[in-house]
Amino acid sequence: MPIPFVAYFKNLLQDPLLESADFRRYWLVTTLNDFGAQITTLAMPLCAVLLLHASAAEMGTLSAMQALPFALFGLPSGVLLDRYRRLPILLASKATFGLALASVPLAWWLGWLSMPWMYVVGFLMGTVNVVGGSAEQVFVVHLVGRERMTDAQSKIAASDSVSRLLGPGLGGILIQVLSAPVALLLDALTFFYAIFSLRRMGVTEAKPEPTGQHPLKDMAEGLKYVWQHEVLRPLAWMAGIWHILFYGYLALSVIFATRVLGLSPGQIGVAQMLGGVGVLASSILLKPLTRKLGAGGVIVGALASMALVWTLMPLLPRDPFGSHALTVVAYGALVFIFDCGVMLFFMPYVTMRQRVTPDAFLGRMISTMRFVTVATAPVGAFLAGAVGEQFGVRTGLACIAVVAIALTVWVVGFTSIRRQP
Numbered sequence: 001m002p003i004p005f006v007a008y009f010k011n012l013l014q015d016p017l018l019e020s021a022d023f024r025r026y027w028l029v030t031t032l033n034d035f036g037a038q039i040t041t042l043a044m045p046l047c048a049v050l051l052l053h054a055s056a057a058e059m060g061t062l063s064a065m066q067a068l069p070f071a072l073f074g075l076p077s078g079v080l081l082d083r084y085r086r087l088p089i090l091l092a093s094k095a096t097f098g099l100a101l102a103s104v105p106l107a108w109w110l111g112w113l114s115m116p117w118m119y120v121v122g123f124l125m126g127t128v129n130v131v132g133g134s135a136e137q138v139f140v141v142h143l144v145g146r147e148r149m150t151d152a153q154s155k156i157a158a159s160d161s162v163s164r165l166l167g168p169g170l171g172g173i174l175i176q177v178l179s180a181p182v183a184l185l186l187d188a189l190t191f192f193y194a195i196f197s198l199r200r201m202g203v204t205e206a207k208p209e210p211t212g213q214h215p216l217k218d219m220a221e222g223l224k225y226v227w228q229h230e231v232l233r234p235l236a237w238m239a240g241i242w243h244i245l246f247y248g249y250l251a252l253s254v255i256f257a258t259r260v261l262g263l264s265p266g267q268i269g270v271a272q273m274l275g276g277v278g279v280l281a282s283s284i285l286l287k288p289l290t291r292k293l294g295a296g297g298v299i300v301g302a303l304a305s306m307a308l309v310w311t312l313m314p315l316l317p318r319d320p321f322g323s324h325a326l327t328v329v330a331y332g333a334l335v336f337i338f339d340c341g342v343m344l345f346f347m348p349y350v351t352m353r354q355r356v357t358p359d360a361f362l363g364r365m366i367s368t369m370r371f372v373t374v375a376t377a378p379v380g381a382f383l384a385g386a387v388g389e390q391f392g393v394r395t396g397l398a399c400i401a402v403v404a405i406a407l408t409v410w411v412v413g414f415t416s417i418r419r420q421p
Helices: 005-013 021-051 056-083 086-110 115-144 146-178 180-198 215-228 232-260 265-315 325-355 359-374 377-391 393-414
Strands: none
Touching: 021 056, 021 086, 021 115, 021 146, 021 180, 021 232, 021 265, 056 115, 056 215, 056 232, 056 359, 056 377, 086 115, 086 180, 115 325, 115 359, 146 180, 146 265, 215 232, 215 359, 232 265, 232 325, 232 359, 232 377, 232 393, 265 325, 265 393, 325 359, 377 393
């Protein structure tokens, strides 16, 4: 029997993990940043599409610029995280992200905003995601301990589901009423609050012992560790191909929703609110599905569900009656399935790779995995943008679907991932 939503949240709030004041503070900050991220996810591409009239190729470039830092800084960031405390790195990353976001409305008001400006902002956001995102993953392990990582991931997913439920609708309204640049400014404020709050944490983080090795040797050891590991290597191949597809989808999704389906920012926000329900469903389903199918089985099922969504997405028709009500419902249903699949894909993926890695390699493993899985993502964004420009957005999405189906078949038939507990 499925756990009722009320009982689920009651059990969630009574969890012993919430006795930690530091975790409660971190969880609150993460929740606020998640809300802001929902606004930015919608506002950034809408600034490009609606204010700067970006083409499919330009949107591909913008998506690629957000992924490029993973190729440039992925490996060095792992060495950084294994040699220095993670909390100061996390705080500096949030400050950089907030300032980058705040620069967009400033440039718009001054008449300076252009696609090159958006490319720079996207590159800075990607750089912060590389360094700060890896620091956050390592810091959470230190904060809650390995044995409570699944519980922590479940709680973070639950709050993320609330932000996904309410954030897109709120973001759509803010963009519709106040404009996309103002919405980005509001998101920037959440990062400045995060810095203020996290600085007050009482957690004591020991400085890692110096290795005495050259940084290049540390990077090489991280790559060697991942490549020779029987679990991490197929995970890296799977996640790398998935990121190529995902960044291609990001490059085309807003153009598809606005220009092909004819949806307004408010309608897109309402449709994407169902994604929050999907994330909530994933946080509830994660534990029982993992017990029944194992972490590998959950990953495979999630991958198949996302391939299904990518197959159906380009088949969505434009509403011939002009109200777009049916289109919003159909688009929202696909977003629900997709976002549920994304969370069920990544939560066991992250937990699995952390479970098999010792502390001495944790920072390098995370950064190496992020490097090898996202380094090629700009290729997906550029290719999707080019195909969308030359042959149409629907054709670009259809190409993504074909590769996603092939990826699912490969994972099921030719790897050991589905058999992982």
